[in-house]
Amino acid sequence: MKKNRWSTLDLTMGSLFVALTAIGANITSIAPFLVIGGVPITLQTFFAILAGIVLGSRLGAFSMFVYMLLGLAGAPIFAQFKGGAGIIMAPTFGFIVSFIILAFVAGKIVETKRTFPRYIIASITGLIINYVIGTNWMYAAYQLWFEAPGDLSYQVVWGWMMVPLPKDIVLAVAAAVVGYNLEKGALSRSQFRRQNNAA
Template sequence: MTAVSKPRIRAIEITYVGMFAALMAIGANITSMAPFLQVAGVPLTMQTFFAVLAGLLLGSRLGAISMTVYMLIGLAGAPVFSGFEAGIAPIIGGTGGFILSFIATAYFAGKVVEYSNGAPSLITFMIAAFVGLFMNYFIGTNYMYFAYNFWLDVKMSYGAAWAVMAWFIVKDLAFTIFAALISPRIYRAVTRNSINQLSNKAS
């Protein structure tokens, strides 16, 4: 039986993964210094935008890896989570589900793009972006509901959990559409750069 070789991550892909992990850290705290950009003590971040963009541009595998790296950096103690927080506390907190959801956000957005067989249209990017946004809100909001009611001892109805997120949806809808609109040209550049890297290595 022939062993199936696992796909290796190339240098350019490591660069992309690191770049999006860094962008997530920036997006998490870009509004933390402005109290008026907070809702119920939660800052309005650009993390969903960068998570969706990671999936659209890097694909399901690398997009999910970049979000996992971001989460692990925060768990290791670097203050990259929203509000410059770090460690396990933000994960088990009420909004910790959104940190976990970024992995699924990037993965499923990337999967939709990959179904286009290398020639995604603007419509494909738009659908992929909204699939990613759905995963972000579905996982994050449900986690928040269970966290508050089962281990944080803060009673919250399921409807109230979604009502809280209504404050954020307009911002995230706008950023999701923007991510889809700018992705086609960047995607072609990223793909072309990756092909050139492979060609140079082969030669």
């Protein structure tokens, strides 16, 4: 029987991942050495994947939904401390939307069988969802409502995404390792996991 209501502990854990994702979006303000070649390394996708594999599909997706809503309401929790409803029109907003979906899918993959290969599959699948939704949103934005470079094409937009891809793959695998180790360590003995397993 599925649990229909979240406990205070569930909501606390969800809030923790909202905060971690906000920190991850602006980690370079805390650790400026994470700007490599002028490209900031953000950890939003890392924490979105981790939210799914740690919190589960429903709570993980909900935490990312709350993160998105808070940012749209004006809280400066998106990358470069941005916030507000105007972000919806930004070419990169699709990546934020993808956090909700990838957290849900990643959580679903590991919920039935918490083995290390499942964590790797969940994390890489989450990254693929992030890239597919985010990149297609970006292309649509440039085609429909945002000023696009003159030589822009679908291939060019995907070419841009090849630059951060190696570090994102590394971070996705790191999320799998962290999530699996948490599960086999403190998380498996925690009240959070016991109450969810009993539900």
